[in-house]
Amino acid sequence: EVQLLESGGKVVQPGGSLTLSCVGSGFTFSSYAMSWVRLAPGKGLEWVSSVTNSGEGPQYAHYVRGRFSISRDNSKNTLFLHMTSLRFEDSATYHCAKTFQPYSGGPSTLDSWGPGSVVTVS
């Protein structure tokens, strides 16, 4: 069974930094591209960032580009989201998600999601 579990969310001040982690199990983590998607209170799902299975070619939404950085450690089955210069509007539950097919080098459907980690900028 595929499992994804995020951690690291907390209350931070505007302008602060935070790193989220996502540990994957039940699948060959190093074979799948991964993404971060967020859900802010009262809003809809919002894609944040994606990275290939090898950690190359990161993609970012314009509203986080230059402030957030995605990375992964395949030896530890872990995905990261390094968040800096946090703003009030970054407050959300952040979900990591796995792509549907292995070795996907481009945009891909997200077939498994973690329960999320809550980030509050206040």
Next chain:
Amino acid sequence: IQLTQSPSSLSASVGDRVTITCRASQGIRASLAWYQQNPGKAPKLLIYSTSFLQTGVPSRFSGGGSGTEFTLTISSLQPEDFATYYCQQVHVYPLTFGQGTRLEIK
């Protein structure tokens, strides 16, 4: 690419047939997925590539369309189907979602 879902909210009864529409601002071929989300839970993939049912998803869910207009249909609503539904295009980066359709019990 912008995705516009309609309606934004919908009230229906158990046993009803409902359809949610997702319109893309430009053509995305068949690169569209549908997700279901309940409050406080992870989103769940229902449909991929416009019309393919994800493993384990009940057959009362179906997807259709192509190009710029897509639909999600639930043939006979069950109590567990009352949730928020999102479409997502996976044609190009940046990935985008529709604004969501909240399905409520009438």
